[in-house]
Amino acid sequence: xxxxxxxxxxxxxxxxxxxxxxxxxxxxxxxxxxxxxxxxxxxxxxxxxxxxxxxxxxxxxxxxxxxxxxxxxxxxxxxxxxxxxxxxxxxxxxxxxxxxxxxxxxxxxxxxxxxxxxxxxxxxxxxxxxxxxxxxxxxxxxxxxxxxxxxxxxxxxxxxxxxxxxxxxxxxxxxxxxxxxxxxxxxxxxxxxxxxxxxxxxxxxxxxxxxxxxxxxxxxxxxxxxxxxxxxxxxxxxxxxxxxxxxxxxxxxxxxxxxxxxxxxxxxxxxxxxxxxxxxxxxxxxxxxxxxxxx
Ligand SMILES: NC(=O)c1ccc[n+]([C@@H]2O[C@H](COP(=O)([O-])OP(=O)(O)OC[C@H]3O[C@@H](n4cnc5c(N)ncnc54)[C@H](OP(=O)(O)O)[C@@H]3O)[C@@H](O)[C@H]2O)c1
Numbered sequence: 279x280x281x282x283x284x285x286x287x288x289x290x291x292x293x294x295x296x297x298x299x300x301x302x303x304x305x306x307x308x309x310x311x312x313x314x315x316x317x318x319x320x321x322x323x324x325x326x327x328x329x330x331x332x333x334x335x336x337x338x339x340x341x342x343x344x345x346x347x348x349x350x351x352x353x354x355x356x357x358x359x360x361x362x363x364x365x366x367x368x369x370x371x372x373x374x375x376x377x378x379x380x381x382x383x384x385x386x387x388x389x390x391x392x393x394x395x396x397x398x399x400x401x402x403x404x405x406x407x408x409x410x411x412x413x414x415x416x417x418x419x420x421x422x423x424x425x426x427x428x429x430x431x432x433x434x435x436x437x438x439x440x441x442x443x444x445x446x447x448x449x450x451x452x453x454x455x456x457x458x459x460x461x462x463x464x465x466x467x468x469x470x471x472x473x474x475x476x477x478x479x480x481x482x483x484x485x486x487x488x489x490x491x492x493x494x495x496x497x498x499x500x501x502x503x504x505x506x507x508x509x510x511x512x513x514x515x516x517x518x519x520x521x522x523x524x525x526x527x528x529x530x531x532x533x534x535x536x537x538x539x540x541x542x543x544x545x546x547x548x549x550x551x552x553x554x555x556x557x558x559x560x561x562x563x564x565x566x567x568x569x570x571x572x573x
Contacts, residue, residue: 289367297517340390424462485551
């Protein structure tokens with residue numbers, strides 16, 4: 279049997295993160311899956327594990343560099359370098375947005391995801407064909423921003439460019455709602471959407487910088503979780519249905535061969551820097567790829 283495939287998932291204490299670990303662990307592929315299910319609490323969510331897969335629960339706060347570094351040391355000592363990173367952990371403060379919460383959303387979602395990507399990519403024995411999956415959202419296309427900001431998103435070629443955009447958003451927001459809107463970020467609560475736009479841009483930039491790694495982002499759709507229930511009405515998708523696009527991006531065929539059923543565990547086209555979503559946020563499926571910067 280081949281060496282295990284080591285997969286790290288963040289934010290698995292509930293919701294889509296828990297759904298992702300459940301779907302992964304039920305797979306029987308030609309190699310065992312070792313899934314590190316991580317969250318701030320390190321909660322054991324007791325999903326069903328198909329033989330010979332393994333699940334390990336760990337504490338990991340993506341906003342704490344010390345927590346990230348000690349976590350990757352433990353992974354290395356346990357099963358060797360991680361092969362796949364699924365950045366699922368996020369917060370939404372839309373329901374109580376103010377400058378402080380807006381900044382917290384950016385730090386948690388964008389900065390935390392960025393630091394997880396950096397730590398994963400810095401692993402000394404990272405294998406060719408490793409993957410990163412960033413879970414974002416489809417409702418924040420580049421065209422929803424002002425013209426100057428759109429250009430900044432499109433021209434970003436280094437992480438520092440995206441950090442500058444994040445800093446500018448926090449500054450504009452702290453100067454009041456008029457300033458935020460006049461600067462092209464949009465009106466009312468925007469920090470969650472901006473954090474996901476920054477991560478989609480990060481995905482594109484990291485894919486360009488790391489040709490040996492397949493780095494993509496995806497939208498789970500509208501899913502029945504604590505965060506999903508912040509919207510109006512009952513979200514139609516279960517956490518396991520919401521997990522599908524992420525699982526396909528993690529262990530499926532990234533090419534058109536995976537559009538129908540994910541083609542989990544099968545050979546994959548080399549695809550990087552793309553954004554996967556279904557036809558709408560209520561559709562259940564494995565997603566199709568597009569260029570986020572053209573949305
Ligand atoms: N639900 C939807 O309809 C929907 C739609 C589009 C995109 N998404 C995206 O899907 C992903 C999962 O969302 P969800 O709906 O499952 O949300 P959720 O139910 O609120 O779960 C979020 C998870 O992230 C964890 N988390 C947050 N900050 C963290 C941190 N600093 N370090 C480690 N873990 C942290 C939480 O853990 P704690 O227990 O520590 O708080 C929790 O396990 C998110 O990226 C979200 O933006 C969701």
